Amino acid sequence: MRTSSFLSLLFSTVLGFLLLVASTPISALNAIPYYDSVSIGTLIRDAYPTAGISSAVALNEAGDTVGYAMIDSRFHAFVYTQAHGLDLLPALSADWPNHTAVDITDRDENGRVLIAGNALPASSTDQNRDPGNALLWEYDTTTGQTVETVDVGVLPDFSLSRINAVNNTGLAVGFSRQDVFFGAIQPMIYAHATRSLQPVNLPFTPADINNKNWVTGAVSGIDGAVRALLTPYGEVLTIDVLGHTDVASVGTVTGINDDNALAATVGFPYTDGAGRFMTGAAQYTNSAGWNIAWSSSAFDWAHDLNNAGDVVGDIGFSNAIRAALYIDALDQVFLVESLIDPPGYFVDSARDINDAGWIAGGYAGAVLLQRTGDMPPPTPPVNLTAMPHLPTWQQPWNAITLNWENTSTLTQGYFVERRVSDTDSWTEIKANWSNLQLWDTGVDLGVTYDYRVRAKGLAGFSYYSNTATATAPSDPVDTEDPVVTITQPSASDTVFGNVSVVAEATDNIAVTYMEIETQSASLGRKTLCWANNITVLTCSWNTRKLDPGIYQLDALATDAMNNGSHHRISVEVIAKEKGSGGDTDTGGSEKGRKKCTDGIDNDADGLIDSADPDCQ
Numbered sequence: 001m002r003t004s005s006f007l008s009l010l011f012s013t014v015l016g017f018l019l020l021v022a023s024t025p026i027s028a029l030n031a032i033p034y035y036d037s038v039s040i041g042t043l044i045r046d047a048y049p050t051a052g053i054s055s056a057v058a059l060n061e062a063g064d065t066v067g068y069a070m071i072d073s074r075f076h077a078f079v080y081t082q083a084h085g086l087d088l089l090p091a092l093s094a095d096w097p098n099h100t101a102v103d104i105t106d107r108d109e110n111g112r113v114l115i116a117g118n119a120l121p122a123s124s125t126d127q128n129r130d131p132g133n134a135l136l137w138e139y140d141t142t143t144g145q146t147v148e149t150v151d152v153g154v155l156p157d158f159s160l161s162r163i164n165a166v167n168n169t170g171l172a173v174g175f176s177r178q179d180v181f182f183g184a185i186q187p188m189i190y191a192h193a194t195r196s197l198q199p200v201n202l203p204f205t206p207a208d209i210n211n212k213n214w215v216t217g218a219v220s221g222i223d224g225a226v227r228a229l230l231t232p233y234g235e236v237l238t239i240d241v242l243g244h245t246d247v248a249s250v251g252t253v254t255g256i257n258d259d260n261a262l263a264a265t266v267g268f269p270y271t272d273g274a275g276r277f278m279t280g281a282a283q284y285t286n287s288a289g290w291n292i293a294w295s296s297s298a299f300d301w302a303h304d305l306n307n308a309g310d311v312v313g314d315i316g317f318s319n320a321i322r323a324a325l326y327i328d329a330l331d332q333v334f335l336v337e338s339l340i341d342p343p344g345y346f347v348d349s350a351r352d353i354n355d356a357g358w359i360a361g362g363y364a365g366a367v368l369l370q371r372t373g374d375m376p377p378p379t380p381p382v383n384l385t386a387m388p389h390l391p392t393w394q395q396p397w398n399a400i401t402l403n404w405e406n407t408s409t410l411t412q413g414y415f416v417e418r419r420v421s422d423t424d425s426w427t428e429i430k431a432n433w434s435n436l437q438l439w440d441t442g443v444d445l446g447v448t449y450d451y452r453v454r455a456k457g458l459a460g461f462s463y464y465s466n467t468a469t470a471t472a473p474s475d476p477v478d479t480e481d482p483v484v485t486i487t488q489p490s491a492s493d494t495v496f497g498n499v500s501v502v503a504e505a506t507d508n509i510a511v512t513y514m515e516i517e518t519q520s521a522s523l524g525r526k527t528l529c530w531a532n533n534i535t536v537l538t539c540s541w542n543t544r545k546l547d548p549g550i551y552q553l554d555a556l557a558t559d560a561m562n563n564g565s566h567h568r569i570s571v572e573v574i575a576k577e578k579g580s581g582g583d584t585d586t587g588g589s590e591k592g593r594k595k596c597t598d599g600i601d602n603d604a605d606g607l608i609d610s611a612d613p614d615c616q
Contacts, residue, residue: 041365
């Protein structure tokens with residue numbers, strides 16, 4: 001909207017802003033907000049199949065959102081409104097093929113807004129930082145049409161310029177520069193009412209301007225964060241040096257609200273595990289000074305804040321970057337994606353927040369988050385059941401097994417309570433449990449218990465589930481080991497041929513498994529035989545092909561609870577040549593030779609009576 005007088009336009013703009021504020025009261029975030037997501041990035045890709053990344057950078061109190069999208073290898077500025085959806089903003093000229101939108105005013109009484117942006121050359125490498133040619137779009141939200149594209153231009157004796165922010169009075173701030181990579185930087189202010197561009201004598205580049213004409217930025221060295229009050233003509237009325245926090249230095253200041261509170265990114269004098277210096281998002285208020293809103297990695301930044309002091313930005317999370325929201329009234333930071341219904345929508349950056357709590361963001365895909373109200377607590381779990389758990393060898397404990405069903409996407413953990421049945425005192429036995437099953441192993445034998453479960457989300461606890469009742473097992477868990485003994489042969493026996501190995505076992509309840517093994521240095525371990533549910537185990541051990549030497553025999557026994565024990569002896573295996581008296585068939589030991597007086601070949605080796613050396 002063009003007028004002939006700076007004063008008339010300034011008056012009408014301010015009046016429109018005051019009327020908007022009067023009709024739309026600030027709804028400060030004093031509870032956890034709940035959001036619906038509008039994927040502007042998806043709308044862009046649907047309309048322009050060649051589109052790539054996009055980002056929503058700023059929004060106003062009506063939710064009108066601006067940003068940029070990569071389409072056909074060029075950056076295009078866009079505006080999104082509830083009534084008209086997505087609209088690409090017109091280019092300044094063919095000489096400036098890339099365009100980005102960086103800020104937007106509130107609607108005036110006619111529904112018109114000013115959108116601040118920048119036209120960039122084809123060689124631009126960073127659409128968020130490179131200077132080009134500053135411009136404004138006047139956009140009519142009632143018709144969905146661009147009324148005018150305004151060439152803000154550059155200061156005299158400079159070749160490039162950039163706008164960083166615009167306020168509701170039509171004042172835009174930024175800088176002019178000689179070249180993209182070098183040359184002096186001159187802060188500037190543009191008054192849309194008079195179409196005048198003026199230099200500003202500031203020691204910093206203004207990053208943002210509020211509706212009271214205060215600008216903010218950062219100065220390297222001891223000054224840190226700085227804010228200044230300007231006139232529309234570029235005069236500096238006041239400069240406040242706010243310095244650094246007590247624990248971190250202010251690197252950049254990115255936002256100032258109408259109470260002159262700041263959002264800033266700070267750096268800490270220590271690194272993460274990869275050698276990167278840790279950063280954080282900070283907030284400055286006149287009443288409390290500096291406050292670190294969050295800091296967890298080297299990728300934590302603050303982008304902007306609203307008039308309630310709520311800060312949005314980015315936070316390093318699980319080897320990725322996620323959008324973050326600090327709610328001043330709660331003094332608490334949240335992952336933005338955890339506040340979205342339905343869940344599962346990942347937001348990798350939060351760039352701006354309005355007084356209603358709406359958020360614009362996204363680095364790879366532009367998104368608008370519309371606040372639908374305060375987040376409710378989760379709904380209660382249902383179908384809680386309780387069953388006695390008898391011990392097994394895989395799960396050797398007495399317990400009561402609890403199972404239940406979740407009913408809410410807001411659930412982040414479960415809290416389980418127990419009482420002795422028909423008593424009044426409940427005790428919490430598990431907090432922040434993440435599964436839908438729990439073994440209560442702290443039960444007493446034969447006692448009957450009542451159970452209930454409730455869910456917890458960001459907004460608090462659900463109501464309780466139904467009550468389930470079960471009686472714990474009455475018998476104690478069997479922890480007594482069986483006793484096993486090798487009864488044949490005896491320890492240190494000398495054996496040869498086929499040897500009978502016998503083991504016997506006993507248990508307080510029952511032996512469920514027995515096994516006999518042999519082991520030597522040359523052959524390792526070998527199982528001779530095994531069986532289930534017996535107490536006497538007999539194996540035949542053929543030692544004929546074994547090298548002479550010391551061998552170990554192991555007998556093992558276990559019960560149903562996998563309690564086990566073993567018995568080990570050592571025996572010596574000797575070699576006997578056929579015809580020399582060796583007991584090569586029936587097996588045995590030197591100690592166990594029989595007297596052969598019946599005149600027969602007792603061991604089937606072809607020798608009888610006294611001719612057999614095995615007979616004594």
